[in-house]
Amino acid sequence: MLDRESTFADPEIVSSLKNDFVPVAIDQAYQRRQKDTEGEFYRGIVQQSPRKDFGDGTTQGLYTASPDGTFLGFSNNRGPERIQAMLKKALADFRPVDSEPVTATQTDARFHPELPFGGLVIRVRAKVLGGYEETDDPWQRIFQSAVSRDNLWLTAAEHRELIQGTIPDRVKTRISRYHLVDNTRGEPPMWQADEVRSMRLEIEPAEPDSQSRTIVGDFHLETLDGARGFTGTIRGVLEHDGQHVTRCDFVAKGEFRGEGRFTGHAPAGRFPFAVSFELADQSDIADQIPPQASRGWIDGYWRVAE
Amino acid sequence: MKVCRLRLCILPFLLLCLSAVTAQENQSSRHDPPGLDQAEFERLHAELQPDQAQPWRTIPWKISLLDAQRLAAEQKKPLFIWAMDGHPLGCT
Numbered sequence: 517m518l519d520r521e522s523t524f525a526d527p528e529i530v531s532s533l534k535n536d537f538v539p540v541a542i543d544q545a546y547q548r549r550q551k552d553t554e555g556e557f558y559r560g561i562v563q564q565s566p567r568k569d570f571g572d573g574t575t576q577g578l579y580t581a582s583p584d585g586t587f588l589g590f591s592n593n594r595g596p597e598r599i600q601a602m603l604k605k606a607l608a609d610f611r612p613v614d615s616e617p618v619t620a621t622q623t624d625a626r627f628h629p630e631l632p633f634g635g636l637v638i639r640v641r642a643k644v645l646g647g648y649e650e651t652d653d654p655w656q657r658i659f660q661s662a663v664s665r666d667n668l669w670l671t672a673a674e675h676r677e678l679i680q681g682t683i684p685d686r687v688k689t690r691i692s693r694y695h696l697v698d699n700t701r702g703e704p705p706m707w708q709a710d711e712v713r714s715m716r717l718e719i720e721p722a723e724p725d726s727q728s729r730t731i732v733g734d735f736h737l738e739t740l741d742g743a744r745g746f747t748g749t750i751r752g753v754l755e756h757d758g759q760h761v762t763r764c765d766f767v768a769k770g771e772f773r774g775e776g777r778f779t780g781h782a783p784a785g786r787f788p789f790a791v792s793f794e795l796a797d798q799s800d801i802a803d804q805i806p807p808q809a810s811r812g813w814i815d816g817y818w819r820v821a822e
Numbered sequence: 823m824k825v826c827r828l829r830l831c832i833l834p835f836l837l838l839c840l841s842a843v844t845a846q847e848n849q850s851s852r853h854d855p856p857g858l859d860q861a862e863f864e865r866l867h868a869e870l871q872p873d874q875a876q877p878w879r880t881i882p883w884k885i886s887l888l889d890a891q892r893l894a895a896e897q898k899k900p901l902f903i904w905a906m907d908g909h910p911l912g913c914t
Contacts, residue, residue, distance in 0.1 A: 617892040
């Protein structure tokens with residue numbers, strides 16, 4: 517979030533990344549654990565950097581490297597001036613020699629989840645609609661206006677059930693536990709099963725001669741100690757052509773309260789909060805990113821309601 | 823006896839009122855969930871759309887490190903790796 521509005525809002529950095537580098541964005545929680553070719557290549561770069569003693573900890577940051585895996589530079593600072601300097605140094609140190617493409621001889625399946633054939637990707641975005649105190653802190657201002665992004669995945673069977681006019685219980689549970697979360701300021705805590713106090717989500721019968729159906733619902737999520745909660749209503753539209761869902765847009769809106777370990781500085785008390793859902797069309801590269809809640813545990817993501 | 827007769831008169835009236843309220847509630851829950859009607863849904867859905875003109879969106883990000891490595895080797899360019907906790911194009 518912060519990088520997008522600072523480092524990657526700088527025209528000089530954007531121009532250099534477009535023209536002089538091959539830019540790649542990764543969730544390093546995957547690559548630093550992957551027991552496969554990609555994981556080895558990534559750790560090989562990190563081990564030459566100031567992050568070399570990462571152990572079980574994070575390797576978060578910005579890296580530059582040659583295609584052969586030779587480390588060129590590192591920064592975990594978001595100031596554009598520092599990143600400009602890092603890019604210039606990397607280009608000065610880089611020797612454009614022939615490098616062999618790295619071929620994956622091993623793939624760690626735990627960290628390469630794939631959307632099942634016939635499944636659906638639904639874009640999920642969230643925003644705090646109000647309640648923040650005014651701040652002079654530019655970083656906090658970025659968080660305060662942030663719109664988050666994640667993906668909801670549905671199986672082919674769940675896709676078919678939507679066309680038939682029903683939302684499976686496991687989908688309702690997956691949405692409530694993993695996607696009605698406040699991830700606008702960082703990685704959010706997901707809801708535990710016993711924190712879903714209620715979740716109603718239905719597709720109303722179609723009006724005559726209409727392929728458009730209304731999605732309605734309401735929900736109450738709350739931690740056992742009451743410190744964090746989200747209560748609200750859902751409304752949206754589902755359309756299909758008999759074979760495929762062609763539109764699946766809905767919004768959950770209500771009152772949120774509380775924060776998580778990595779989502780501090782939430783507004784005090786209850787605040788208005790909304791989560792939108794939109795059928796992805798694969799026009800955005802972020803449509804290919806697995807759901808945050810599936811990280812290293814895709815089976816658990818699918819089986820959430822069992 | 824007068825009290826009983828009065829009750830008999832009032833009871834159907836109360837039942838009529840109750841059924842009218844219930845019908846109204848059913849109508850309301852079917853078409854307009856409290857706090858989120860069709861117009862509000864449309865407005866919020868639009869409000870939560872990302873700004874496609876944001877500079878970071880114009881950068882041709884790869885999401886596979888090995889795909890990026892192969893392209894970098896082919897084009898003889900260095901790699902730039904944006905590595906975060908949570909996917910940088912997603913939640914962080």
